[in-house]
Amino acid sequence: MDGDILLPKATVVKAVKERLPAGDDLKVSPAANEMILECCTALIQILATTANSISEMSKRSTITPDDILAAATELGFEKYTPAMAQALEAFKSEAKDKRDVKRSKKQNKNTGMTEEELIEMQNKLFAQAAQKQMGGE
Secondary structure: OOOOOOOOHHHHHHHHHHHOOOOOOOOOOHHHHHHHHHHHHHHHHHHHHHHHHHHHHOOOOOOOHHHHHHHHHHOOOHHHHHHHHHHHHHHHHHHHHHHHHHHHHHHHHOOOOOHHHHHHHHHHHHHHHHHHHHHOO
16 A cells, blocks of 8 residues: 555554553554554555545435445445444534534624623613604604
């Protein structure tokens, strides 16, 4: 796999270490880490190629998460599709939370006020407007 694009080595090594039993003196050799890295890369390439074929059969030019799940099933990894679907939902939820926080910060950045302070100010302005309307001003 010399010319292939590989995953970040540090990320894969960290993932492997996180899967080892806690407190165990088990170590992973550099050669084993390299082999795991190449296997992960190959798996991703096979999964992406199969998902691409599924996408093309559906006459689409974009691979969707459903294509990835279908590819995993087609490749015999159906045992893992529930965990994959769960990871997708967690990713979507986390991405939405990040967007919401970013949007909130952007809105509050212009005023320097919290959302609660902005709502309170809005309510006061509505009350003032209603009072003017009733007073004929």
